[in-house]
Amino acid sequence: MAGAEAALQLADHGWQIELYEMRPAVQTPAHRTGDFGELVCSNSWKSLLINTAAGLLKKEMEMMNCRLLPIAYKSAVPSGNALALDRQIFSQLLTREIESCPNITIHREEVREIPSEQTILASGPLTSEALTRAIIKLIGTSHLYFFDAIAPIITADSIDKDRVFARTRYDKGTADYLNCPFTPDQYHAFVDALTRGKKYHAHDFENDFFQDQDFNFYENCIPLEELARRGVDTLRFGVMRPVGLADPRTGERPYAVIQLRAENQAETAYNLVGCQTMLLQGEQKRIFRLVPGLEKAEFLRLGSIHRNTYLNSPAVLNENLQFRKNPGVYLAGQLSGVEGYVESVLSGLLISRIIAGDKRLLPATTISGQLWRHLITPVENFQPMNANFGLLPPLAGNRHDKSRKKELLAERALHDLRTFLDHPESAIT
Numbered sequence: 001m002a003g004a005e006a007a008l009q010l011a012d013h014g015w016q017i018e019l020y021e022m023r024p025a026v027q028t029p030a031h032r033t034g035d036f037g038e039l040v041c042s043n044s045w046k047s048l049l050i051n052t053a054a055g056l057l058k059k060e061m062e063m064m065n066c067r068l069l070p071i072a073y074k075s076a077v078p079s080g081n082a083l084a085l086d087r088q089i090f091s092q093l094l095t096r097e098i099e100s101c102p103n104i105t106i107h108r109e110e111v112r113e114i115p116s117e118q119t120i121l122a123s124g125p126l127t128s129e130a131l132t133r134a135i136i137k138l139i140g141t142s143h144l145y146f147f148d149a150i151a152p153i154i155t156a157d158s159i160d161k162d163r164v165f166a167r168t169r170y171d172k173g174t175a176d177y178l179n180c181p182f183t184p185d186q187y188h189a190f191v192d193a194l195t196r197g198k199k200y201h202a203h204d205f206e207n208d209f210f211q212d213q214d215f216n217f218y219e220n221c222i223p224l225e226e227l228a229r230r231g232v233d234t235l236r237f238g239v240m241r242p243v244g245l246a247d248p249r250t251g252e253r254p255y256a257v258i259q260l261r262a263e264n265q266a267e268t269a270y271n272l273v274g275c276q277t278m279l280l281q282g283e284q285k286r287i288f289r290l291v292p293g294l295e296k297a298e299f300l301r302l303g304s305i306h307r308n309t310y311l312n313s314p315a316v317l318n319e320n321l322q323f324r325k326n327p328g329v330y331l332a333g334q335l336s337g338v339e340g341y342v343e344s345v346l347s348g349l350l351i352s353r354i355i356a357g358d359k360r361l362l363p364a365t366t367i368s369g370q371l372w373r374h375l376i377t378p379v380e381n382f383q384p385m386n387a388n389f390g391l392l393p394p395l396a397g398n399r400h401d402k403s404r405k406k407e408l409l410a411e412r413a414l415h416d417l418r419t420f421l422d423h424p425e426s427a428i429t
């Protein structure tokens, strides 16, 4: 994500780009293809609404002429107010765009040492082991490892359409989700199976290099069975909450639901929303077939767990996102401590602005500006950050309409960013 955005941006500015990608010859544990911009887990780029942080971030990126967003819009599948992509169409369109760019030369090979030329390092959360070792050589061991879990995908044909129902929460927008309704007995049996299910352990899938690391998960990508273990009601008040989802056949709200979201424009495959898991493969098939409507589910992809690497950026980078020990190298994407597809694209956009000559920090009232600051502001326990309104400074005074707080924050951000972009000489703090 970050590398593709930066390459296209800088190529537009007339730079000659040497783009290194190790796939398909060397794969990561999560990617399947050799295409650029492959979405390894969810196909969602989150909300488009301006009163959400994800929606505001996309608007800001549009104002900065983001190159990947228009491709994402072209690849969209129906998803209410969110931007969900047909992953195949997106990565194929992006690959075509990069391949046809005269200023980009593509090298399909693994980078094993940090290059001596000016470089953007955007090798992602699944950076290859050789390159990780090279980074350690440069900065010591001041980086951490995480593990992430991804959700299963099933065929549309294998869903029992008589048991599930199409509905969007509170009927907002089109009914893009299929809902699998649980009775109390079905829910308890499912939670019980999840908590007893056999799961992977670190040594089953990682080599010695990573074995001494503990499991850690992003709070918003916790495996379903881990959530189930936190308490019998955790799931039905969280990812399986049924509010706003009355079953149209009975008019009743189910005890809990699992939502299914189309994976592609043809709606031939569905993702089990929020069901990322680290259960063993056989256990996943057995347990997810307990979900009402999925008794005969055919799995196109099973959930799995993956390493997720990022660096303690504020400790090793300067303001312009260059390694202090090697200013010829910039750090971008998830590896630098932004979290999420869109945030990673933003990160590539930021670096390309810096390299193209505009080194001014973006306004502190914007999500983009705050994500940049996140990467360069030392904190005790640095963790990856996604777009959220908590990043933004409060509105001035207390005479604004509290119910419009998010809209007002968004209006302020877009206004300040517009002013900033229109006045290239201004110094904004």
Ligand SMILES: Cc1cc2nc3c(=O)[nH]c(=O)nc-3n(C[C@H](O)[C@H](O)[C@H](O)COP(=O)(O)OP(=O)(O)OC[C@H]3O[C@@H](n4cnc5c(N)ncnc54)[C@H](O)[C@@H]3O)c2cc1C
Residues within 6 Å of the ligand: 001, 002, 003, 020, 021, 022, 023, 028, 030, 031, 037, 038, 040, 041, 042, 043, 044, 109, 110, 111, 112, 122, 123, 124, 125, 126, 127, 128, 131, 148, 149, 150, 305, 306, 307, 308, 332, 333, 334, 335, 339, 340, 341, 342, 344, 345
């Ligand atoms: C398993 C998993 C699931 C995730 N799920 C989500 C999700 O659902 N939603 C979300 O918003 N974010 C998710 N993320 C987080 C993150 O947003 C994505 O991983 C995103 O693609 C990161 O963008 P990036 O540009 O940093 O890296 P990537 O998009 O991964 O790009 C890095 C590229 O570098 C290549 N590479 C690695 N090492 C080398 C090397 N040595 N030489 C040459 N090439 C190399 C890789 O093959 C890859 O193509 C997930 C991450 C992981 C690991």
